[in-house]
Amino acid sequence: xxxxxxxxxxxxxxxxxxxxxxxxxxxxxxxxxxxxxxxxxxxxxxxxxxxxxxxxxxxxxxxxxxxxxxxxxxxxxxxxxxxxxxxxxxxxxxxxxxxxxxxxxxxxxxxxxxxxxxxxxxxxxxxxxxxxxxxxxxxxxxxxxxxxxxxxxxxxxxxxxxxxxxxxxxxxxxxxxxxxxxxxxxxxxxxxxxxxxxxxxxxxxxxxxxxxxxxxxxxxxxxxxxxxxxxxxxxxxxxxxxxxx
Ligand SMILES: Nc1ncnc2c1ncn2[C@@H]1O[C@H](COP(=O)(O)OP(=O)(O)OP(=O)(O)O)[C@@H](O)[C@H]1O
Ligand SMILES: [Mg+2]
Numbered sequence: 290x291x292x293x294x295x296x297x298x299x300x301x302x303x304x305x306x307x308x309x310x311x312x313x314x315x316x317x318x319x320x321x322x323x324x325x326x327x328x329x330x331x332x333x334x335x336x337x338x339x340x341x342x343x344x345x346x347x348x349x350x351x352x353x354x355x356x357x358x359x360x361x362x363x364x365x366x367x368x369x370x371x372x373x374x375x376x377x378x379x380x381x382x383x384x385x386x387x388x389x390x391x392x393x394x395x396x397x398x399x400x401x402x403x404x405x406x407x408x409x410x411x412x413x414x415x416x417x418x419x420x421x422x423x424x425x426x427x428x429x430x431x432x433x434x435x436x437x438x439x440x441x442x443x444x445x446x447x448x449x450x451x452x453x454x455x456x457x458x459x460x461x462x463x464x465x466x467x468x469x470x471x472x473x474x475x476x477x478x479x480x481x482x483x484x485x486x487x488x489x490x491x492x493x494x495x496x497x498x499x500x501x502x503x504x505x506x507x508x509x510x511x512x513x514x515x516x517x518x519x520x521x522x523x524x525x526x527x528x529x530x531x532x533x534x
Pocket of ligand 1: 332
């Protein structure tokens with residue numbers, strides 16, 4: 290269970306988040322929508338304890354993470370994996386080494402065990418054959434798949450966080466990434482692995498999410514299901530989701 294209680298964050302004079310509160314279960318599939326610079330990525334960083342709020346509390350399974358030490362935070366972070374904006378692969382490392390990176394960092398595995406684990410992860414995301422290629426040899430869609438595989442390498446997360454996973458991809462490739470995201474979040478609540486996808490692509494959000502939050506001026510201007518979203522009377526939000534109306 291995730292709980293934001295009156296979370297505020299200020300950068301200089303800019304109020305990025307202004308007393309944001311919500312609750313979510315790990316098995317939910319949530320899309321966080323909003324224009325450029327409204328604080329979507331910031332919200333994910335707060336959730337992982339990568340930055341601390343100026344005010345408010347962030348509870349994960351009932352424990353406030355805002356005052357935690359790095360060591361305590363590492364435990365909390367095991368609930369999540371994150372696929373960063375742009376995929377952010379290491380250019381100079383092969384696909385295998387990109388995916389193996391955290392395995393090498395955190396575990397003491399033999400070369401065979403690493404190879405086996407990487408192969409299994411690449412199979413899961415549908416690009417087993419790309420193991421020995423370099424990032425520059427991959428299409429945009431394949432790069433995103435590698436980024437997803439890498440995020441899953443170190444742990445079995447209860448929830449996957451995606452920051453703009455389909456931005457910059459053509460519609461068909463974006464669609465295959467949405468399918469992969471859904472596949473990785475199969476099953477029935479409460480056992481299901483959930484996801485939070487941060488995006489400004491509304492058509493992709495509705496493919497994977499069941500709950501939608503719209504961020505504006507530091508607050509959650511909308512929080513509800515698809516039915517509620519498409520029947521909103523908020524004029525700006527209607528313009529934002531125009532493609533699906
Ligand atoms: N370290 C920082 N120092 C100062 N300002 C920052 C910092 N990080 C982010 N900001 C500002 O905070 C605001 C929110 O940033 P954030 O990256 O969360 O936006 P976003 O909603 O993810 O945008 P985008 O859709 O462009 O990715 C932006 O105005 C950004 O310029
Ligand atoms: Mg962002």
